[in-house]
Amino acid sequence: xxxxxxxxxxxxxxxxxxxxxxxxxxxxxxxxxxxxxxxxxxxxxxxxxxxxxxxxxxxxxxxxxxxxxxxxxxxxxxxxxxxxxxx
Amino acid sequence: xxxxxxxxxxxxxxxxxxxxxxxxxxxxxxxxxxxxxxxxxxxxxxxxxxxxxxxxxxxxxxxxxxxxxxxxxxxxxxxxxxxxxxxxxxxxxxxxxxxxxxxxxxxxxxxxxxxxxxxxxxxxxxxxxxxxxxxxxxxxxxxxxxxxxxxxxxxxxxxxxxxxxxxxxxxxxxxxxxxxxxxxxxxxxxxxxxxxxxxxxxxxxxxxxxxxxxxxxxxxxxxxxxxxxxxxxxxxxxxxxxxxxxxxxxxxxxxxxxxxxxxxxxxxxxxxxxxx
Numbered sequence: 001x002x003x004x005x006x007x008x009x010x011x012x013x014x015x016x017x018x019x020x021x022x023x024x025x026x027x028x029x030x031x032x033x034x035x036x037x038x039x040x041x042x043x044x045x046x047x048x049x050x051x052x053x054x055x056x057x058x059x060x061x062x063x064x065x066x067x068x069x070x071x072x073x074x075x076x077x078x079x080x081x082x083x084x085x086x087x
Numbered sequence: 088x089x090x091x092x093x094x095x096x097x098x099x100x101x102x103x104x105x106x107x108x109x110x111x112x113x114x115x116x117x118x119x120x121x122x123x124x125x126x127x128x129x130x131x132x133x134x135x136x137x138x139x140x141x142x143x144x145x146x147x148x149x150x151x152x153x154x155x156x157x158x159x160x161x162x163x164x165x166x167x168x169x170x171x172x173x174x175x176x177x178x179x180x181x182x183x184x185x186x187x188x189x190x191x192x193x194x195x196x197x198x199x200x201x202x203x204x205x206x207x208x209x210x211x212x213x214x215x216x217x218x219x220x221x222x223x224x225x226x227x228x229x230x231x232x233x234x235x236x237x238x239x240x241x242x243x244x245x246x247x248x249x250x251x252x253x254x255x256x257x258x259x260x261x262x263x264x265x266x267x268x269x270x271x272x273x274x275x276x277x278x279x280x281x282x283x284x285x286x287x288x289x290x291x292x293x294x295x296x297x298x299x300x301x302x303x304x305x306x307x308x309x310x311x312x313x314x315x316x317x318x319x320x321x322x323x324x325x326x327x328x329x330x331x332x333x334x335x336x337x338x339x340x341x342x343x344x345x346x347x348x349x350x351x352x353x354x355x356x357x358x359x360x361x362x363x
Binding site: 009070078085 | 099100101104128129132133135136137139140141
């Protein structure tokens with residue numbers, strides 16, 4: 001499944017993450033992450049985002065995320081909501 | 088027995104997280120009025136993942152689902168069927184909406200009927216008897232006054248009939264009576280006075296809309312230690328007299344009979360159930 005429009009989910013409040021999904025002309029999944037804990041947890045957060053996208057059959061998108069210290073389950077929920085809004 | 092029910096908007100990740108450690112006896116995750124229309128589905132998704140992941144320890148968890156006539160109702164009830172959830176708060180509880188809820192809610196879950204319409208008030212006798220899943224009545228003063236087209240005041244005379252009718256029905260059918268939120272979150276004195284007033288009517292608990300209200304509610308619901316001590320003396324004396332065949336007697340100048348004994352016993356039991 002390709003992302004065909006821009007959708008968003010989440011907030012910039014503490015313990016949350018703002019996820020924006022956009023079409024990617026390159027045809028790949030590209031994740032851009034800003035986080036208050038980028039150095040400590042950046043790799044882990046990106047891995048969660050990627051696996052959530054892949055679990056929902058996403059093969060191409062530009063995923064821009066601004067993280068404010070979200071726990072794993074919040075990241076998953078927000079990515080899923082952004083995907084749901086594509087439908 | 089829960090003394091406080093704290094509303095937490097299910098759209099707010101941080102508040103859901105902090106609700107685990109707040110003092111409220113029960114948490115109501117709100118999918119209804121506390122969530123904007125365009126955030127309803129993402130709030131439910133967040134709540135589902137939070138319930139799957141977080142440990143809320145001994146907190147009693149409820150979900151305020153959306154109105155039975157809304158597009159969100161069915162999925163909300165399915166979300167509330169989660170094993171960690173104790174039950175639902177049913178908004179605009181009326182016969183039709185309760186029937187709809189009972190069709191899809193897991194039979195192990197309880198229902199708190201949110202009475203916030205004039206029709207809901209006059210249907211109280213039926214609502215109390217429709218299912219053993221109904222365990223409590225919760226007054227929604229804001230929506231009720233809107234439904235009646237009257238101004239909501241701090242004195243609350245406009246909801247007086249509903250408030251008294253609700254508690255009387257709760258007592259008649261052995262249900263929890265939970266009072267409407269106190270909306271001025273800065274006015275702790277006003278909240279304290281209102282809690283004491285509704286407790287004097289027989290209410291068991293109050294809804295909080297801010298974590299800072301919880302402690303005020305708990306303090307206001309504490310039984311006066313002197314009254315508790317007196318109640319214990321009455322119970323002890325009555326039970327002793329009863330073994331000797333005496334039904335009415337004088338204790339420190341006051342007549343003690345069966346109704347006085349039962350009232351004293353009820354006070355002690357209520358305090359014991361309330362003590363966390």
